[in-house]
Amino acid sequence: MDKINLEPLPEKPGVYLMYNNQEVIIYIGKAINLKNRVKSYFQNKDHNEKTKALVSNIERYDFIVTDSETEALILENNLIKKFKPKYNILLKDDRYYPYIKITLKDRYPQVLPSRRIEKDGAKYYGPYPTMSAMYEVKSLLERMFPVKFCETPVYKDRPCLYYHLKQCLAPCISWVEEKVHKDMINEVCLFLEGKTGNVVERLTSDMHKSAENLDFERAANLRDLIFSLTKYMEKQKIITSPDVNQDIIGTFSEENIICCQVFQIRDGKLIGKIDFDYIINEEQSMDDFLDKFLTNYYSKTENIPSEVVIEKMNSEFEIIEKWLSEKKGKKVKISQAQKGHKKEFLEMVIKNAEIYIQKLKSDNNFQISRQGVLELKEYLKLDFLPRKIEGFDISHMQGRNTVASMVVFENGKPKKSEYRKFKINFAEGEPNDFASMYEVIYRRYRRVLDENLERPDLILIDGGKGQLSSALKALEDLNYPYKAIISLAKRLEEVFLPNKKDALNIPESSFALKLLQNVRDESHRFAITFHRDLRSKSMVKSIFDEIKGIGSKRKKYLMEVFSSINDMKELTIEDLIKKGKLPEKVAIELHSKISEKFSV
Numbered sequence: 001m002d003k004i005n006l007e008p009l010p011e012k013p014g015v016y017l018m019y020n021n022q023e024v025i026i027y028i029g030k031a032i033n034l035k036n037r038v039k040s041y042f043q044n045k046d047h048n049e050k051t052k053a054l055v056s057n058i059e060r061y062d063f064i065v066t067d068s069e070t071e072a073l074i075l076e077n078n079l080i081k082k083f084k085p086k087y088n089i090l091l092k093d094d095r096y097y098p099y100i101k102i103t104l105k106d107r108y109p110q111v112l113p114s115r116r117i118e119k120d121g122a123k124y125y126g127p128y129p130t131m132s133a134m135y136e137v138k139s140l141l142e143r144m145f146p147v148k149f150c151e152t153p154v155y156k157d158r159p160c161l162y163y164h165l166k167q168c169l170a171p172c173i174s175w176v177e178e179k180v181h182k183d184m185i186n187e188v189c190l191f192l193e194g195k196t197g198n199v200v201e202r203l204t205s206d207m208h209k210s211a212e213n214l215d216f217e218r219a220a221n222l223r224d225l226i227f228s229l230t231k232y233m234e235k236q237k238i239i240t241s242p243d244v245n246q247d248i249i250g251t252f253s254e255e256n257i258i259c260c261q262v263f264q265i266r267d268g269k270l271i272g273k274i275d276f277d278y279i280i281n282e283e284q285s286m287d288d289f290l291d292k293f294l295t296n297y298y299s300k301t302e303n304i305p306s307e308v309v310i311e312k313m314n315s316e317f318e319i320i321e322k323w324l325s326e327k328k329g330k331k332v333k334i335s336q337a338q339k340g341h342k343k344e345f346l347e348m349v350i351k352n353a354e355i356y357i358q359k360l361k362s363d364n365n366f367q368i369s370r371q372g373v374l375e376l377k378e379y380l381k382l383d384f385l386p387r388k389i390e391g392f393d394i395s396h397m398q399g400r401n402t403v404a405s406m407v408v409f410e411n412g413k414p415k416k417s418e419y420r421k422f423k424i425n426f427a428e429g430e431p432n433d434f435a436s437m438y439e440v441i442y443r444r445y446r447r448v449l450d451e452n453l454e455r456p457d458l459i460l461i462d463g464g465k466g467q468l469s470s471a472l473k474a475l476e477d478l479n480y481p482y483k484a485i486i487s488l489a490k491r492l493e494e495v496f497l498p499n500k501k502d503a504l505n506i507p508e509s510s511f512a513l514k515l516l517q518n519v520r521d522e523s524h525r526f527a528i529t530f531h532r533d534l535r536s537k538s539m540v541k542s543i544f545d546e547i548k549g550i551g552s553k554r555k556k557y558l559m560e561v562f563s564s565i566n567d568m569k570e571l572t573i574e575d576l577i578k579k580g581k582l583p584e585k586v587a588i589e590l591h592s593k594i595s596e597k598f599s600v
Contacts, residue, residue, distance in 0.1 A: 004042065004060065009035040013072045013319075014065040015079060018087075021059040027087040029288075030076040032069050032319060050285040054087045069319040070326055077295050086384070089284050091296045097127030097274065098134040099301075100141075100192060102185060107178060108171035109185045110148045111141055117302060124302045125192040129274050141191065142167060143225050144199065147184050166218070194266035200229060242268040245305040248342070250349030251290070252357055256280055256374055259353040259360070260293055263345065266305070273349075275356050279370055279411065281385055291316040294334075295323075304328040309337050309346060369412025372515030376458070379506050380497070382484055386458040387411055390444075391519040392471070393462040394424075394436045395527035404440035405527035408456070409519050420444070421530045434470040437461065441474035449480060461487035462520050468496050488520050546593060549586040557581070 014034045018027040031037030041047075041055050066072045080088050101114035105121040113134060117124050128134035142149050146169045153172035154160035162168035169176035191199050207222035248263040260276040276293070280286070290310060294317075298304060304324055310317075313336045324332040337346040360366045376386050389409040396402035408418040422443060424436045441459075448455060459482060461471045468487035475482050486504075487496045493513065494503035506513045544555045558580055571579075571594070576587035 004058070006035070006039055006042065009038055009063065010065060011035045012065050013067075013069045014063050015072050015076045016061055016063045017079070018054070018058045018085075019060050019062070020057045023059075025083045025085050026057055027054055027085050028076055028079050028083065030069075030072040030316070030319060032072075032315070034063050034065070038063070048285060048287070050087075050283060051287065053283060054285070068322075070323040073295060073319050073323050077299070086281075087283055087285070089278075089280060089286075089289050089292050090387075091278055091292050097129070097300070098131050099124040099126035099128070100134060100138055101125075102189065104185075108148050108174075108176075108181050110151065111138065111145075111185075111188060112149070112151065113138060117300060123189065125189075126303060127274060127301055129272060133272070137192070140229060141188055144191070144203065144229070145184050145188050147181060147188060148172065194269060194271055200226060203229070244268045244307075246307045246309055247305045248309045248337070248345045248349050249290070249293075250311060250346050250353050251293075252350055252353035253280070253286070254357050254361075256282070257357060257360070257370065258286075258289065259357045261349050261353045261356065262297065263349050263352075264303070264305070265345075273352070275353075277357070277360060277370075279373060279385060279387075287314070288316065290314075291320055294320050298324060298327070304332060306330070307333045307335060309335055309342050311346060311350070312336060368511050368514045368518065372511035373412050375510055375512035376515065379504065379510075379512050380458075380484060380486065382457075384457060384483070386484065388454070388456045389458045389460055389519055390456040391460040391462065391523040392437065392440055392444075393520070393523040393527040394433050394440070394467075395524075395530070396424075396436075402436055403527060403530045404436060405523050405530060406440070406444060407519065407523045407526055409515075409522075412515055414522060419526060421526075433463065434466050437463070437467045438470040438474045441471045442478060445475060445478055445480045445482075449478065455481075455483060457483050459485040460516060460519050460523075461485070462490070462523055463487050464489040464494070465496050468498065472498055486516075488516050490520070493517070544590075547586060547589050549583065550590075554582075 011033050013030075013032050015028060015030050016034060016038050017025050018029075020026050029037065038061060041051075041058070047055065064075065066075060080090065084090055096115040099114045099117065101110075101112045102123045102125070103110045103112065103121075104123055113131075114124065126134065128137070138149075141147075146167055148168070148171045149162075150160075150172065155173075157173065159168070159170035159173060159175060163170045163175075169181065171181050187199065203222055203226050207219050207226065210216075210219040210222060244265055245267065246265045248265065249260065250263075251258055251260045253259070256279050258278050258280055260278075262274045262276075263270060264272045264274075276297075280289070290312070291314065294308070294310075298320075304327060308324070313334070317334045321332060321334045324334075335342070337343045360370075373385055373387060376382070377384070380386070387410060391407045391409070393405050394402065395405070402424040404422040404424060406420040406422070408415045422440045424439055441461075447453065459471070461467050464487060468485070471485060471487070475485070485498060488494070489496065489503075492503075493508065495506050495513075495516065496503055506516075544550045544558060550558070561579055571591070573584075573587050573591045576582050576590055577584060580587065580590075582590065
């Protein structure tokens with residue numbers, strides 16, 4: 001390491017990048033003082049084995065100076081996502097936790113469910129561990145506060161049923177003053193911030209007044225509502241003094257799996273817990289896990305407490321503390337639990353994390369998704385975890401309506417937002433799975449190159465050697481730098497690798513093979529579904545073309561109303577006249593043609 005010159009390093013905040021001898025970035029870090037931080041890698045002899053492995057592979061370094069420590073934190077996070085260095089922990093969490101969103105900028109703010117936090121001036125409460133937990137709270141809010149919960153009004157000039165049930169004051173048609181509605185929204189916010197006691201007092205007072213005014217139906221409804229609210233509050237255990245707002249974060253790891261649990265304490269009450277689990281590469285040091293987790297977690301939530309309690313401090317937390325304080329607009333403290341109730345709570349959180357890992361390990365789906373990824377790395381002799389897999393399949397019927405599908409699995413689980421469908425362009429009536437596979441692979445990875453999209457760790461082709469050769473030819477013609485590619489032949493569940501004559505022997509009982517089968521079966525299902533849709537639409541179109549009285553305009557309308565043959569098979573002549581706006585004679589002929597199709 002003597003040849004690395006450390007003199008140019010400034011004593012300023014920033015981000016440093018470590019390169020290996022192939023000019024590949026292998027580690028990215030942040031620092032309050034770049035000079036001190038980078039020097040510590042080469043002057044400190046007390047590193048653990050993983051950090052020593054990192055240092056031994058550093059050929060040179062580079063750095064970017066920032067104006068502040070928080071800028072360094074954000075830049076580091078973005079660069080890690082972009083370059084995915086080998087020795088950095090990549091905390092890819094594919095779940096989007098639910099929130100309750102309040103659109104404060106609207107004239108009449110709405111209370112809505114949301115999966116993402118956006119910079120739109122709204123206030124977000126959460127995250128909630130599950131959708132059902134979020135909807136439980138939202139349902140209580142709807143019963144307690146007659147504010148706006150719908151995005152669009154049911155009617156333009158009159159209130160809907162909720163107004164008559166006294167669950168809404170009809171803000172959608174401006175039947176309530178803005179100030180009155182916003183005052184109620186403020187109460188909703190107080191409730192979501194954990195200040196539920198005031199709400200119970202108000203509802204109890206309203207119940208007594210309703211009984212005194214002989215409005216017994218309203219009094220009974222309020223009584224039931226108070227009961228539901230009290231049951232909800234019982235789940236929020238009072239565990240410390242009422243002025244305490246903390247997140248207590250504990251971790252437990254076993255083999256390559258690490259579980260992190262966040263216990264949310266607001267106004268002294270435990271209001272919820274959220275579980276996270278990750279697979280960690282063997283090469284990656286756990287030293288920086290917690291600061292990466294904190295950055296990842298708090299970048300996705302506005303629910304920042306006054307204090308974050310963790311197991312062990314390091315120098316990086318000073319930067320995160322400043323960032324959290326800026327994000328919250330108030331001082332946020334990160335502290336280590338050393339004694340007293342903080343240490344007791346943290347021990348409870350760590351115990352829960354351990355129990356969560358044991359629960360995961362007993363779940364077969366988890367074993368296939370997570371253990372399957374680990375096993376695949378070993379069977380395929382990869383030097384990285386195949387976290388992202390893209391799987392391809394071809395579907396056609398005697399060469400007609402040929403389509404291809406691409407499915408994506410991340411960390412062993414389907415990521416349906418990235419699925420893609422392809423219509424194959426070569427001439428109809430010429431069934432050629434090899435040419436189809438070449439086309440879809442070429443089109444997909446040309447786009448990956450052109451748009452600089454994220455590359456998959458593993459490409460999985462449905463088929464044998466022929467399909468794999470076609471896919472490889474497409475990648476070679478593109479000069480695409482793929483990481484790994486294999487094919488899975490269904491007949492004997494054989495796995496083929498490039499330039500290997502014999503199939504790879506992956507045991508039938510292994511989680512690795514089960515994961516590959518899941519990807520293959522999902523790509524097959526997706527392709528078949530797309531093919532059926534196209535075939536059904538083409539059948540509809542051909543039926544319309546056979547009938548005199550259905551011209552281009554009428555055909556276009558019918559295609560919009562009845563998009564597939566399955567939509568039409570149960571229709572009566574009266575349905576065709578009414579829904580399709582057809583003359584009786586045309587409807588009778590169309591009904592006859594449809595009946596013929598389904599009788600074949």
